[in-house]
Amino acid sequence: EPEVTQTPSHQVTQMGQEVILRCVPISNHLYFYWYRQILGQKVEFLVSFYNNEISEKSEIFDDQFSVERPDGSNFTLKIRSTKLEDSAMYFCASGGGQAFFGQGTRLTVV
Amino acid sequence: KNEVEQSPQNLTAQEGEFITINCSYSVGISALHWLQQHPGGGIVSLFMLSSGKKKHGRLIATINIQEKHSSLHITASHPRDSAVYICAVSKTSYDKVIFGPGTSLSVIP
Numbered sequence: 001e002p003e004v005t006q007t008p009s010h011q012v013t014q015m016g017q018e019v020i021l022r023c024v025p026i027s028n029h030l031y032f033y034w035y036r037q038i039l040g041q042k043v044e045f046l047v048s049f050y051n052n053e054i055s056e057k058s059e060i061f062d063d064q065f066s067v068e069r070p071d072g073s074n075f076t077l078k079i080r081s082t083k084l085e086d087s088a089m090y091f092c093a094s095g096g097g098q099a100f101f102g103q104g105t106r107l108t109v110v
Numbered sequence: 111k112n113e114v115e116q117s118p119q120n121l122t123a124q125e126g127e128f129i130t131i132n133c134s135y136s137v138g139i140s141a142l143h144w145l146q147q148h149p150g151g152g153i154v155s156l157f158m159l160s161s162g163k164k165k166h167g168r169l170i171a172t173i174n175i176q177e178k179h180s181s182l183h184i185t186a187s188h189p190r191d192s193a194v195y196i197c198a199v200s201k202t203s204y205d206k207v208i209f210g211p212g213t214s215l216s217v218i219p
Contacts, residue, residue, distance in 0.1 A: 031204045035207075042212060043153070043198075044209070045208070048205075089151045091153060093207070095204075098155070099143050099145065099155045099158065099198070099200075101154075101155065102152075104151045104153070106151065
């Protein structure tokens, strides 16, 4: 069965550092998404991406965040200067309609 | 107001019991999803529904579009079913998924 792959599974970073979370979506999918889940809270939408541009973003997705599809297979989420409150599980998804989620990257900002 | 609500928030059941988790939503949707999240955090898609009923093994999902309500049933529950079950909706095809708060299920042997 096709799957969405995320790396790393866990990342610890110092506050103020830049992090890049990586995702390999399912190969023939055209729509890509990032979601975030702070510990103990529900999953929240961050951004959707189609045709090499952002199609929708939430108010969480401020100027500290950016997304890119650098090489036609990877889909990345960059956080420019991490804050303690960015600590969360980040999920990548691809497709649309049918929800295909990656296993998540747990980001811990210290 | 949350667009997707679930009940109960927490549920403890004895092994073998029949379990029902309910979901209600307040927006027009093209699809409703039931997802499972185990400790450790990965999300697995169980069902996607736009009408009627679907069954997979011991899991059954139903949706009533007119009442904006869905249920997830687990028959003959087992401790390995212990997880958080999340209801989520998509307003249109290829739209983002809007998540409910989840129902934490614990099945005791």
